[in-house]
Amino acid sequence: MTFSSSSAPPTFKPFNLALIQLGQIGPNKADNLKHARDIILKAAAGQGVAGTKPDLIVLPECFNSPYGHVHFPVYAETIGYTPDHQFDVTKCESESVKMLSSVAQEAGVWLLGGSIPERDITDDKIYNTCTVYSPKGDLVATHRKIHLFDIDIPGKITFKESETLTGGTTMNYFDTEFARIGLGICYDVRFPELAMTAARKGCQVVIYPGAFNMTTGPLHWELLQRARAVDNQIYFSMCSPARDTTAGYHAWGHSMVVDPMAVVIAEAGHEEEIVYARIDPATFHSARAGIPVTTQRRFDVYPDVSKGL
Numbered sequence: 001m002t003f004s005s006s007s008a009p010p011t012f013k014p015f016n017l018a019l020i021q022l023g024q025i026g027p028n029k030a031d032n033l034k035h036a037r038d039i040i041l042k043a044a045a046g047q048g049v050a051g052t053k054p055d056l057i058v059l060p061e062c063f064n065s066p067y068g069h070v071h072f073p074v075y076a077e078t079i080g081y082t083p084d085h086q087f088d089v090t091k092c093e094s095e096s097v098k099m100l101s102s103v104a105q106e107a108g109v110w111l112l113g114g115s116i117p118e119r120d121i122t123d124d125k126i127y128n129t130c131t132v133y134s135p136k137g138d139l140v141a142t143h144r145k146i147h148l149f150d151i152d153i154p155g156k157i158t159f160k161e162s163e164t165l166t167g168g169t170t171m172n173y174f175d176t177e178f179a180r181i182g183l184g185i186c187y188d189v190r191f192p193e194l195a196m197t198a199a200r201k202g203c204q205v206v207i208y209p210g211a212f213n214m215t216t217g218p219l220h221w222e223l224l225q226r227a228r229a230v231d232n233q234i235y236f237s238m239c240s241p242a243r244d245t246t247a248g249y250h251a252w253g254h255s256m257v258v259d260p261m262a263v264v265i266a267e268a269g270h271e272e273e274i275v276y277a278r279i280d281p282a283t284f285h286s287a288r289a290g291i292p293v294t295t296q297r298r299f300d301v302y303p304d305v306s307k308g309l
């Protein structure tokens with residue numbers, strides 16, 4: 001769903017979140033999908049916070065293929081859904097979408113299915129796309145990475161997603177019975193307007209699948225998430241793949257959940273791990289009451305980025 005037609009957000013209720021810092025992402029897509037499916041079921045059946053089942057499970061960026069611009073065209077799948085086209089699971093050709101839809105239904109959880117390389121049905125362009133499923137297995141939202149990861153830090157890391165990918169053109173969210181949740185993917189976190197717009201449009205929680213690296217990860221992964229959380233007084237979370245030093249891309253890991261006071265309330269190391277967090281609206285409300293920036297903004301001095309969508 002895009003923000004242009006958004007209505008009032010759902011009442012924010014406590015819920016349990018699980019991030020899967022997925023490992024064993026190799027060249028065989030079928031193996032990647034099987035492993036993801038098994039660990040989603042494990043997360044759903046797991047102890048969670050205080051022994052409770054998670055309400056929402058999150059996978060990392062590019063969970064079904066190795067990460068790199070050369071791999072995207074090879075692994076890309078047609079979802080048959082764009083913001084302008086209705087999704088029909090019976091006509092869906094994507095093995096990844098079919099797996100995610102069925103496992104969300106089997107586990108009875110909301111599932112934010114990381115991201116996959118997606119080939120558009122109409123123009124053949126390739127996107128880095130997040131798909132989200134309800135506990136009934138319905139595909140309720142997609143988000144195509146808006147800001148492509150094109151960086152060049154000499155001697156450290158050069159990456160150019162735009163070699164094979166196209167950037168998305170819409171800002172997206174989904175509503176559950178417990179919160180409105182804003183979407184983005186990895187490099188999108190460096191553009192504060194996106195999370196700011198999500199927060200202004202009623203998202204109490206914003207979650208981005210990501211895969212930072214060994215150069216920018218130690219510097220910016222936590223900093224950016226805490227910044228987005230405290231700027232907007234929202235819960236902010238990113239879910240990474242586990243680090244695999246035999247792969248071409250070495251992910252930083254450290255999947256984390258940050259509360260609206262910028263406290264890191266859950267964090268993984270760099271290996272495969274399931275991280276659970278209790279999302280508590282009391283922290284959201286007390287942050288906004290105690291430091292009332294949400295009502296002190298000076299839109300007479302600077303514009304509101306969320307206006308005019």
Ligand SMILES: O=C(O)CCC(=O)C(=O)O
Nearest residue numbers: 149186187211212213216
């Ligand atoms: O912004 C960064 O430093 C890393 C971004 C990234 O890895 C990505 O967009 O996939």
